[in-house]
Amino acid sequence: PRPRAPAPPTRFPFPIRLTPFLPPLSLPTHAIMSAPTTREELKKKLGELGITLLAEEEHEAVMTCEKQVDCVKNKDAVAKNLLLVDKKKSYWLCVVKHDRNVDTKALKKKVGAKKDLRFSPDSKKIIGCEKGCLTPLAIGSDAEHKVIVLIDAKFTADDPISVHPIGEAGNTATWTIKTVDLVKYVESYGNVCIEMDFDKLAEKKEGPNKKGKQQKKKKGEKKVNKEGIEVKKSENPFKWYSQCIYRSGMLEKYDVSGCYVLRPWAFNIWESITKYFDARIKLLGVKNCYFPLFVPERNLTREKDHVEGFAPEVAWVTKSGETDLKEPIAIRPTSETVMYPYYSSWIRSHRDLPLKLNQWCNVVRWEFSYPTPFIRTREFLWQEGHTAFANRREAEEEVLTILQLYKDVYEDLLAIPVIKGKKTEKEKFAGGLYTTTVEAFIPTSGRGIQGATSHCLGQNFAKMFNITFEDADKKKKHAWQNSWGLTTRTIGVMVLVHGDDKGLVLPPKVAPVQAIIVPILYTKTREAVLAKGEELLKTLTDAGIRTQFDDSEGHNPGWKFNKYELKGVPIRIELGPKDLENKTVMMVRRDNGAKQTVKWDELALVIKAQMSAMHTDMLKRATEVRDQRLRKVTSWKEFVKAMNDKCMILAPWCGEKAAEELIKEKTKAMGNETFDLGEDGTEEVCTMSGAVKTLCIPFKQPELPAGTKCIGFPHKDAKMWVLFGRSY
Numbered sequence: 269p270r271p272r273a274p275a276p277p278t279r280f281p282f283p284i285r286l287t288p289f290l291p292p293l294s295l296p297t298h299a300i301m302s303a304p305t306t307r308e309e310l311k312k313k314l315g316e317l318g319i320t321l322l323a324e325e326e327h328e329a330v331m332t333c334e335k336q337v338d339c340v341k342n343k344d345a346v347a348k349n350l351l352l353v354d355k356k357k358s359y360w361l362c363v364v365k366h367d368r369n370v371d372t373k374a375l376k377k378k379v380g381a382k383k384d385l386r387f388s389p390d391s392k393k394i395i396g397c398e399k400g401c402l403t404p405l406a407i408g409s410d411a412e413h414k415v416i417v418l419i420d421a422k423f424t425a426d427d428p429i430s431v432h433p434i435g436e437a438g439n440t441a442t443w444t445i446k447t448v449d450l451v452k453y454v455e456s457y458g459n460v461c462i463e464m465d466f467d468k469l470a471e472k473k474e475g476p477n478k479k480g481k482q483q484k485k486k487k488g489e490k491k492v493n494k495e496g497i498e499v500k501k502s503e504n505p506f507k508w509y510s511q512c513i514y515r516s517g518m519l520e521k522y523d524v525s526g527c528y529v530l531r532p533w534a535f536n537i538w539e540s541i542t543k544y545f546d547a548r549i550k551l552l553g554v555k556n557c558y559f560p561l562f563v564p565e566r567n568l569t570r571e572k573d574h575v576e577g578f579a580p581e582v583a584w585v586t587k588s589g590e591t592d593l594k595e596p597i598a599i600r601p602t603s604e605t606v607m608y609p610y611y612s613s614w615i616r617s618h619r620d621l622p623l624k625l626n627q628w629c630n631v632v633r634w635e636f637s638y639p640t641p642f643i644r645t646r647e648f649l650w651q652e653g654h655t656a657f658a659n660r661r662e663a664e665e666e667v668l669t670i671l672q673l674y675k676d677v678y679e680d681l682l683a684i685p686v687i688k689g690k691k692t693e694k695e696k697f698a699g700g701l702y703t704t705t706v707e708a709f710i711p712t713s714g715r716g717i718q719g720a721t722s723h724c725l726g727q728n729f730a731k732m733f734n735i736t737f738e739d740a741d742k743k744k745k746h747a748w749q750n751s752w753g754l755t756t757r758t759i760g761v762m763v764l765v766h767g768d769d770k771g772l773v774l775p776p777k778v779a780p781v782q783a784i785i786v787p788i789l790y791t792k793t794r795e796a797v798l799a800k801g802e803e804l805l806k807t808l809t810d811a812g813i814r815t816q817f818d819d820s821e822g823h824n825p826g827w828k829f830n831k832y833e834l835k836g837v838p839i840r841i842e843l844g845p846k847d848l849e850n851k852t853v854m855m856v857r858r859d860n861g862a863k864q865t866v867k868w869d870e871l872a873l874v875i876k877a878q879m880s881a882m883h884t885d886m887l888k889r890a891t892e893v894r895d896q897r898l899r900k901v902t903s904w905k906e907f908v909k910a911m912n913d914k915c916m917i918l919a920p921w922c923g924e925k926a927a928e929e930l931i932k933e934k935t936k937a938m939g940n941e942t943f944d945l946g947e948d949g950t951e952e953v954c955t956m957s958g959a960v961k962t963l964c965i966p967f968k969q970p971e972l973p974a975g976t977k978c979i980g981f982p983h984k985d986a987k988m989w990v991l992f993g994r995s996y
Contacts, residue, residue: 303408505712526646642760689964701726714914772836788844920986927980
């Protein structure tokens with residue numbers, strides 16, 4: 269065999285090939301071990317190599333690395349495995365930290381790949397791994413030694429590294445060995461193994477070229493702008509959304525998958541929403557309170573339908589230090605079972621009713637395939653109202669009153685049109701009598717999204733928790749109850765509906781900064797412009813307009829214009845030397861880019877008028893787009909076409925759950941949607957179900973002609989119109 273190329277020192281105590289541009293070694297047949305095909309054979313091979321299995325954990329089948337992390341004890345040891353291929357059918361298996369994003373463009377240059385690297389669909393053919401079961405322990409199946417293994421330098425030689433074993437359903441277990449042993453195992457089959465510092469891949473060397481001159485940007489070469497939006501909303505709405513919320517300063521990623529840091533720009537918007545809604549529910553007699561985060565298992569499991577509905581989403585606390593708790597404690601997914609044991613002791617007489625409480629808090633819901641910031645997160649902020657009444661009439665009146673307030677939040681505050689309706693029995697809140705909802709629409713993805721819900725719980729929970737009262741006739745009765753909630757999802761819906769290719773477009777009523785003053789400075793007029801800017805700042809602030817004056821140094825006015833467009837500030841005010849002469853400013857609206865010259869003494873009034881017009885225009889545009897994408901159909905052919913055209917669908921329905929489920933299954937079989945979220949070729953995708961489900965039964969029902977057939981069961985007569993659509 270050809271001798272190995274000399275290798276620089278590494279942290280591994282045995283040679284690791286650092287020349288990926290050469291073909292694999294042609295080792296003699298007797299030097300290469302036979303490949304194991306079962307877990308038992310794999311254990312035997314590890315033993316023959318003197319490799320100790322540090323941990324062996326069984327768990328449910330997991331299709332993603334994030335799911336695997338949730339199932340194991342040593343989460344930091346979990347490796348993400350990516351099989352990449354280039355145009356020449358050369359393969360690289362990247363074994364990286366579970367939270368690592370791989371820059372495939374930079375990696376292509378590093379390993380000398382031909383054309384762009386892409387994720388190989390041939391893992392079964394190349395190393396015998398089914399989808400979701402990719403593991404470097406299957407390298408023995410690479411009989412032709414095509415695959416070069418790249419191990420993340422973050423895994424030092426003695427670090428534990430956790431991967432799936434081989435065999436059928438390999439993703440139902442996680443095995444842990446030392447990194448140094450994984451390298452030994454890979455090389456025992458004659459495959460090349462390289463320690464790769466992925467952190468340095470994208471680093472660009474700056475400085476002079478060979479002639480001592482600074483490198484110039486090639487003609488036509490696009491400059492990568494990590495401070496602005498690089499993709500069009502219409503072309504890749506999910507990647508656009510990701511860039512929007514992070515680069516505008518709304519969110520920061522957190523170390524726990526599905527959890528995020530809400531930065532002041534986003535939290536200020538949430539504060540505006542809470543202030544608006546809180547003031548209105550207090551007018552209804554609702555009082556704020558706070559209940560603990562933890563739910564005893566015996567309380568959560570008391571209501572069968574309720575616990576079954578939330579069981580997959582519940583996160584549990586089972587230990588205190590190293591000591592097992594006597595009873596597992598759930599982290600609240602919602603607070604019915606937290607609050608109602610106390611309602612049973614507080615409510616004794618009809619004089620104790622109605623009881624109207626609300627709490628602003630966080631909840632944790634753990635089970636979902638992928639996180640979408642603001643839209644689907646494992647922890648989120650919300651308000652949850654829990655009320656009790658003496659009779660059904662009062663309870664149902666409140667359900668609709670609260671639902672109207674939710675509609676007002678979306679339309680009056682966020683300029684987002686919503687449709688009010690009732691959920692089907694299949695989609696209602698677990699354990700409740702019925703659920704009402706406001707449904708919004710995201711045009712770029714063609715998906716509906718549940719905006720907020722108001723549930724009539726009936727007397728079900730009252731019976732479970734013994735919430736009874738003595739009425740005026742001395743008769744004991746069960747209370748009628750409601751619960752209702754609004755979450756930080758509102759912010760995500762706002763971004764998705766109003767944002768454009770430049771970034772956020774914030775409705776003026778919730779914008780943290782409503783007007784930004786940007787000075788245009790020259791040496792001779794610098795002091796005068798700055799002085800006038802400060803004066804205008806005070807004038808607008810005194811007029812109740814949330815205003816900032818950006819007199820910071822280091823960036824020119826154009827850069828600042830782009831910055832505040834990205835952040836979605838509704839009004840921009842430009843102030844320069846000519847404006848001093850004319851005693852005017854240039855005012856620019858964020859939503860439509862309209863410019864207007866305004867006199868200093870009229871500025872506050874004009875801004876207020878323009879912000880009001882901006883809200884009206886934003887709501888009007890969003891409503892028109894929504895209505896254009898709302899299709900009324902009566903045949904399955906029309907239904908499928910509307911679905912493929914990314915529309916919400918109003919279709920006749922017989923009211924049977926089986927018909928609803930059939931539609932969901934038929935559309936699910938048509939395939940999922942996968943969207944690239946990563947930047948610069950990094951591996952970050954989200955896969956969304958292609959299934960169409962019922963969104964709601966709209967309160968406003970068009971006339972249903974006699975003899976109209978159900979869209980799901982054409983042999984049955986329809987009873988109502990139902991809103992269908994793909995959803996988040």
